[in-house]
Amino acid sequence: MSAPETNPPAPLPPGGEPPGITRAFVLAAGLGKRMRPVTATLPKPLVQVAGKTLLDHALDRAAEGGITHAVVNVHWLPDLIEAHLAGRSGAPEITVSDERAALLETGGGVRKALDRIGPDPFVVFNSDSFWLEGPVPNLPRLIARWDPEAMDILLLVAPAATSLGYEGKGDFVMDPDGRLERRGEREVAPFIYAGVAILKPALFADTPEGSFSLNLLFDRAIARERLHGLRLDGQWLHVGTPEAIQAAEERVRLSAQAP
DSSP states (O other): OOOOSSOOOOOOOTTSOOOOOOEEEEEOOOOOGGGTTGGGTSOGGGOEETTEEHHHHHHHHHHHTTOOEEEEEEOSSHHHHHHHHHTOOSSSEEEEEEOSSOOOHHHHHHHHTHHHHOSSOEEEEETTOOEEEOSSOHHHHHHHHOOTTTOSEEEEEEEGGGOBTOOSOOSEEEOTTOBEEEOOTTOOOSEEEEEEEEEOGGGGTTOOSSOOOTHHHHHHHHHTTOEEEEEOSEEEBOOOSHHHHHHHHHHHHHHHHOO
8 A cells, every 4th residue: 555645635524614522531551661760650641751741742732632521541650640630720621540450451441431431432642642743733633534434443643754763664554545554564664653543432342341452443443444544744752761751852942943
């Protein structure tokens, strides 16, 4: 499959307004092992980049995109995250999903909180989803692109070649209509998952109890040709290690100085 430079605009529903998505789930329960020793005493979502925690970066992006309610899951050092969330003001309204008893991975964590998310499509954020915006903010672009008739899942994807701190072989190839497929075992793919997705709650109806990855749902959607992607407009910053914090902050500083 070829990788287009841009996605064609999604058709708008009758009335000319993009579909409204107002709820989000923020994945903040992980152990942050690659960020140690920083995360020995501080959960990764509370690591600061450019004067703001990664969790606040994600929640502020959500608010800017029209999200009014967010569910945030907690497991590792949960009291610190809950105390931090209690100190936030403004949108979005936040509910905590408690995973102290067992870490449920990305899919299991969402499944546990479906009753708090509601029946409509919603956005999932990795709490370390961090990028520099282009001319048009990416979350509103993603929501406007969402087409539930054609898609089960829509991912925000970033070009691997221009993403700071990423050294892998990529995750996906994308066809001209935006459909995604996994890269082959010995291949290199142009796009990586940027940690933001729109999903339908109904996709969780036949998922396992307990811990499982959202990759299960991604692969099922690929099999139905209903996993789509939208190319990020801007630059994705992979903040996965202590060294990456300084690199990301330097990139933010340089972007602020650009004309």
